[in-house]
Amino acid sequence: MRFRVVAGGSGPGDARAGVLETAHGEVRTPVFMPVGTQGTVKGVTPRELREVGAEMILANTYHLYLRPGTEVIGSAGGLHAFMGWDGPILTDSGGYQVFSLAALRRVTDEGVLFRSHLDGSEHFLTPEEAMEVQLVLGSDVMMVLDECPPSDAGRGAVEEAVARTTAWAERCRARAGESGPGRGVFGIVQGGVYPDLRRESARALVSIGFDGYAIGGLGLGEGRGAMLEAVEATVAWLPPDRPRYFMGLGTPAEMIAVMARGVDMFDCVLPTRLGRHGTVMTRHGYVVVRNARYAKDFGPLEEGCDCYACRNFSRAYVRHLVAAREILGLRLCTHHNLTFLHRVTKEAREAISAGGFADWSAKFLAGFEHGPENSRSA
Amino acid sequence: MRFRVVAGGSGPGDARAGVLETAHGEVRTPVFMPVGTQGTVKGVTPRELREVGAEMILANTYHLYLRPGTEVIGSAGGLHAFMGWDGPILTDSGGYQVFSLAALRRVTDEGVLFRSHLDGSEHFLTPEEAMEVQLVLGSDVMMVLDECPPSDAGRGAVEEAVARTTAWAERCRARAGESGPGRGVFGIVQGGVYPDLRRESARALVSIGFDGYAIGGLGLGEGRGAMLEAVEATVAWLPPDRPRYFMGLGTPAEMIAVMARGVDMFDCVLPTRLGRHGTVMTRHGYVVVRNARYAKDFGPLEEGCDCYACRNFSRAYVRHLVAAREILGLRLCTHHNLTFLHRVTKEAREAISAGGFADWSAKFLAGFEHGPENSRSA
Numbered sequence: 001m002r003f004r005v006v007a008g009g010s011g012p013g014d015a016r017a018g019v020l021e022t023a024h025g026e027v028r029t030p031v032f033m034p035v036g037t038q039g040t041v042k043g044v045t046p047r048e049l050r051e052v053g054a055e056m057i058l059a060n061t062y063h064l065y066l067r068p069g070t071e072v073i074g075s076a077g078g079l080h081a082f083m084g085w086d087g088p089i090l091t092d093s094g095g096y097q098v099f100s101l102a103a104l105r106r107v108t109d110e111g112v113l114f115r116s117h118l119d120g121s122e123h124f125l126t127p128e129e130a131m132e133v134q135l136v137l138g139s140d141v142m143m144v145l146d147e148c149p150p151s152d153a154g155r156g157a158v159e160e161a162v163a164r165t166t167a168w169a170e171r172c173r174a175r176a177g178e179s180g181p182g183r184g185v186f187g188i189v190q191g192g193v194y195p196d197l198r199r200e201s202a203r204a205l206v207s208i209g210f211d212g213y214a215i216g217g218l219g220l221g222e223g224r225g226a227m228l229e230a231v232e233a234t235v236a237w238l239p240p241d242r243p244r245y246f247m248g249l250g251t252p253a254e255m256i257a258v259m260a261r262g263v264d265m266f267d268c269v270l271p272t273r274l275g276r277h278g279t280v281m282t283r284h285g286y287v288v289v290r291n292a293r294y295a296k297d298f299g300p301l302e303e304g305c306d307c308y309a310c311r312n313f314s315r316a317y318v319r320h321l322v323a324a325r326e327i328l329g330l331r332l333c334t335h336h337n338l339t340f341l342h343r344v345t346k347e348a349r350e351a352i353s354a355g356g357f358a359d360w361s362a363k364f365l366a367g368f369e370h371g372p373e374n375s376r377s378a
Numbered sequence: 379m380r381f382r383v384v385a386g387g388s389g390p391g392d393a394r395a396g397v398l399e400t401a402h403g404e405v406r407t408p409v410f411m412p413v414g415t416q417g418t419v420k421g422v423t424p425r426e427l428r429e430v431g432a433e434m435i436l437a438n439t440y441h442l443y444l445r446p447g448t449e450v451i452g453s454a455g456g457l458h459a460f461m462g463w464d465g466p467i468l469t470d471s472g473g474y475q476v477f478s479l480a481a482l483r484r485v486t487d488e489g490v491l492f493r494s495h496l497d498g499s500e501h502f503l504t505p506e507e508a509m510e511v512q513l514v515l516g517s518d519v520m521m522v523l524d525e526c527p528p529s530d531a532g533r534g535a536v537e538e539a540v541a542r543t544t545a546w547a548e549r550c551r552a553r554a555g556e557s558g559p560g561r562g563v564f565g566i567v568q569g570g571v572y573p574d575l576r577r578e579s580a581r582a583l584v585s586i587g588f589d590g591y592a593i594g595g596l597g598l599g600e601g602r603g604a605m606l607e608a609v610e611a612t613v614a615w616l617p618p619d620r621p622r623y624f625m626g627l628g629t630p631a632e633m634i635a636v637m638a639r640g641v642d643m644f645d646c647v648l649p650t651r652l653g654r655h656g657t658v659m660t661r662h663g664y665v666v667v668r669n670a671r672y673a674k675d676f677g678p679l680e681e682g683c684d685c686y687a688c689r690n691f692s693r694a695y696v697r698h699l700v701a702a703r704e705i706l707g708l709r710l711c712t713h714h715n716l717t718f719l720h721r722v723t724k725e726a727r728e729a730i731s732a733g734g735f736a737d738w739s740a741k742f743l744a745g746f747e748h749g750p751e752n753s754r755s756a
Contacts, residue, residue: 039698043705046690068673068698075674076694084690295446296453312424312462316454320417320446327421327705 001184001211008352017352022088022140023182029264032341033058039083046085053342056088058267062097078138090141093130127171144172146188151220158192166204184211193226195233202237212243275334278322290322307339379562379589386730395730400466400518401560407642410719411436417461420650424463431720434466436645440475456516468519471508505549522550524566529598536570544582562589571604573611580615590621653712656700668700685717
């Protein structure tokens with residue numbers, strides 16, 4: 001799996017623009033990946049994903065493994081064919097959901113025993129099984145199975161998680177083998193907020209050798225400062241010629257701060273989740289469009305946005321739809337939010353290429369954090 | 379408001395094809411109008427309405443009057459601008475909802491006192507008010523306020539409803555005045571299943587003079603035979619050069635039977651409602667795609683259909699989406715169902731133009747009623 005840095009990235013902590021070559025096309029980084037948990041980005045068709053600027057999406061192995069099941073998706077010819085998306089797909093390993101969503105029964109060196117959140121059925125997930133499922137899904141980027149300790153775990157638990165994650169990563173790498181051109185496996189760096197454990201985890205994974213490296217176990221309540229320090233402590237030990245991926249981050253300000261530290265890939269349910277609740281993201285902050293103050297606001301969701309929702313509908317209309325619980329309301333908010341986040345990454349790429357990332361990000365953040373629309377209630 | 383019959387219609391009970399000229403474009407009849415109750419056809423964008431073949435839609439005055447309210451839609455410049463649909467819109471008068479959905483308080487010759495189903499607020503709807511609201515909405519076709527008696531009403535109650543409907547129709551006609559080119563008012567024939575009352579109602583409305591005539595008060599449980607007889611008893615007294623509209627009918631077989639009796643316009647929530655529950659309409663009957671038997675069916679929702687859903691997704695995928703309660707599932711089913719009903723009316727128009735409506739409808743009905751997919755559970 002080829003990756004090349006095309007601008008920036010002069011040091012480990014510099015923002016950079018790159019191109020990831022996958023079996024389903026090139027992806028320009030920094031990239032935001034909409035989340036398609038159950039084989040669909042919620043409420044959005046594949047052609048709309050293209051329209052909002054999506055180049056790569058994420059799907060959740062845990063959910064798809066449980067429903068509709070690997071056999072159905074395998075029979076369909078893989079996830080791309082099943083869901084009608086011909087662009088690149090990154091799948092997680094299912095580990096995070098097993099640790100957060102399922103009823104966790106037992107973690108051993110061999111794997112994880114858990115009960116399905118859907119029907120209580122018992123499953124045993126090993127590193128090998130996690131890769132096998134992702135191979136059947138036909139993912140462009142597969143993630144290793146990792147152990148993600150809770151945010152309040154003590155240093156001892158984080159140390160254990162790092163050791164187990166390293167051991168599992170080796171087994172995942174071995175099981176995945178050579179996945180073919182444009183398909184790859186990413187390791188996941190753990191280590192919590194401890195710089196020495198981040199270094200240990202990163203170095204161990206790099207010595208195994210992966211197509212890219214994710215930063216895991218952050219954004220779970222450790223606070224912004226600690227999060228950014230952990231990112232720096234991780235990126236310092238990652239090879240510059242491999243893509244870096246921060247899992248589960250999609251707030252614009254934090255995404256930009258992490259980009260500024262040399263991270264290339266992001267995913268988050270935020271734009272779709274906010275959209276489903278009638279909140280839209282704009283360069284001047286969040287707009288809780290369901291609020292009564294927008295009842296007669298005939299301007300677009302975001303001034304200057306050229307997305308389908310902003311070109312054709314007013315805040316007043318979308319506010320009416322949200323108030324009346326009409327599906328079209330959440331569709332339009334989601335459509336706009338995805339367009340917005342892809343515009344953020346596009347502007348970031350252009351700023352990096354022009355050598356002006358610092359200026360661009362300072363301006364963007366000033367407008368976003370202190371914009372007239374910003375609503376902390378979002 | 380101009381209407382011309384372009385084929386068929388040699389007698390009062392013959393299927394016919396026509397063109398209705400509205401301020402927002404021509405509509406080819408027989409036409410099916412998707413229902414946009416709250417200013418949106420549920421889950422569907424205006425551009426998708428064009429894609430599925432919609433030429434005209436219906437919106438509900440009662441719902442829009444209560445929420446977001448006439449003032450908001452008026453400020454937006456009317457319903458077309460508010461909802462972003464530039465094709466023709468027919469609005470009902472609100473009468474049917476007042477009689478069926480709201481808490482009805484009192485019906486007098488003056489109007490109807492009712493409580494909102496949303497917040498219990500009290501409203502008094504007069505024939506004049508019903509027209510004023512529709513004038514603000516900017517409807518291409520406005521419907522008069524009528525009294526729709528329940529299906530188990532005795533003859534006395536139906537007689538009263540006819541008399542009141544006639545009196546109200548006169549006031550509606552007077553209040554609407556000349557609405558401008560391409561805009562018109564339709565009367566609504568009542569009379570239940572009594573042929574003489576149908577005649578009386580139709581003749582009274584025709585003598586007032588409307589741009590078109592609706593057949594109201596049917597499809598409420600009177601049975602198929604009685605319904606069709608009442609249609610015949612109504613159509614016999616309607617002028618051949620005016621459009622005829624059967625309110626609230628969208629089952630393919632009944633639509634075709636009513637078309638065969640010279641009716642031009644239809645509306646129904648059926649395709650969107652079935653779609654939201656994971657049932658799709660095909661020429662071989664209904665497919666309850668959420669059923670487990672479709673879990674590994676990788677064919678399209680309907681073989682031979684060229685809609686976006688059928689071109690890109692399988693029954694297995696849509697079944698997965700419906701089972702996982704994903705919004706995209708109901709979107710795809712709705713998209714297909716609307717395409718299907720518009721294909722039915724298109725085929726009907728072509729058959730009428732070619733002089734082969736009877737053959738076409740016999741073939742269609744045989745395939746639909748006795749098709750391998752037909753499921754009475756739908």
